[in-house]
Amino acid sequence: MDPVEDRERMRVSATEASWALRDVNRAADEVDHVLAQRLGLRALDYTAMNHVLGAERPMGPFELGRRLGISSGSATELVDRLEQAGHLERRRDRHDRRRVALHPSEDTLARVLEELSPLFAAIDQAAGDYTQAELAAVVRYLRTAAETMRGFARSDST
Numbered sequence: 001m002d003p004v005e006d007r008e009r010m011r012v013s014a015t016e017a018s019w020a021l022r023d024v025n026r027a028a029d030e031v032d033h034v035l036a037q038r039l040g041l042r043a044l045d046y047t048a049m050n051h052v053l054g055a056e057r058p059m060g061p062f063e064l065g066r067r068l069g070i071s072s073g074s075a076t077e078l079v080d081r082l083e084q085a086g087h088l089e090r091r092r093d094r095h096d097r098r099r100v101a102l103h104p105s106e107d108t109l110a111r112v113l114e115e116l117s118p119l120f121a122a123i124d125q126a127a128g129d130y131t132q133a134e135l136a137a138v139v140r141y142l143r144t145a146a147e148t149m150r151g152f153a154r155s156d157s158t
Contacts, residue, residue, distance in 0.1 A: 002026075021145055031119065038115055039108070041087070044068065048078055049087060049104065053112075058091075058101030 004026065005019060014022075036046035051067050052059065059067075065075025079102060082088040087108045093099035104112075127135060 017141060021142075031116075035112070035115055039087075039111060040085075044070075045078065045082060045087075048082065049108070052088065052102050053104055053109075058093075058103060060100050060102065064102060 002023065005023065008022070009019070032046065032050070033043075036043060039046070039049075041049065048064055048068060051064055061075045061079045062072055064079065065072050068075065068078075070078070079088060079090070083090060086105055089103045089105050090100045091103055093101055130138070
């Protein structure tokens with residue numbers, strides 16, 4: 001068993017499914033760390049890119065700074081750095097020309113997908129060990145857990 005999980009289990013009671021999900025979250029953090037290194041990004045820069053990549057709609061530098069908890073000046077500097085490195089593009093909003101939206105560059109998107117492709121293939125291969133009914137239950141649990149986590153995050157963002 002994982003020593004981190006052993007320590008956590010002494011403090012928190014949870015189902016095995018919750019412990020497994022926590023383990024997946026820790027593994028995802030490790031993947032993020034390695035991917036940031038492969039892309040040549042600092043931790044904050046990688047976190048910023050994750051926000052841009054995962055946003056429901058394009059965000060501007062101010063919103064990105066707010067999500068990262070940094071000043072607007074620091075956010076502008078960070079966006080400048082990511083743009084100069086070819087990771088981000090600033091684009092004027094079609095409806096409000098005063099608003100600038102941040103978009104990942106096509107090269108960065110391609111690089112991220114290239115790096116993650118073997119991981120996705122291995123995870124898909126592992127799914128082949130389960131029946132359709134088992135996979136349906138796993139998918140239902142994971143989708144419910146993700147929505148619960150998003151609800152937790154939204155409750156704190158007001």
